[in-house]
Amino acid sequence: MGGVTFPAGLTSGNDLSRLIPGYSWYWANPSYQMGTYGIGTGYLAFWLYCSNGLVIHSWALSPSSEGDFGSPAWATVWHPNGLHEVVAVDADSNASDPWWSPYSGKKYFNKFNFNLSMRNASFYIEQSVRES
Incomplete structure (x- = not known):
């Protein structure tokens, strides 16, 4: 599942930092376009730089x-x-401060506690513009 193929000469040993911008499949790439995407039950997703x-x-x-x-x-x-790694998100991670969109009627959250004990990391995320 997943993977990347690099043209010869694009990387130097294990250092993949010299990749040409945009030449990647990973979702942090600002030029990546997902196309049609849907998850029936909903989802929470963050991209933290x-x-x-x-x-x-x-x-x-x-x-x-x-x-x-x-x-x-x-x-x-x-x-x-x-290099990338996949780690579990702790069960105590949560979202709070809900609001409902007047347009869609769907529930959204303004604040998030996101914990990765496998990497001794915790993040508190609060949207800078409420209800956005």
Whole structure:
């Protein structure tokens, strides 16, 4: 599942940081276009761009309407050298401060606690523009 094929000469040993911008399948790539995408039960997803160069994608595919992340929930951690790892999202991760869209009638959240004990990391995320 997944994978990347690199043309000869594009990388140097295990250092994948010299990849041409846009030449990647990973979802942190700003030029990536997903096309049609849907998950029937809803989902919570984050793309966190950290100051140390890490990019963290979190996915919770069956969150509850109360804000629990549910299962499955995982994160991929992308390192500046191109290495990536998949880690479990802790069960105590959650969303809070809900609001309902007047247009769709769907419930959304403004605040999130996102914990990755496998990497000794916790994130508190609050939308800078409420109800957006």
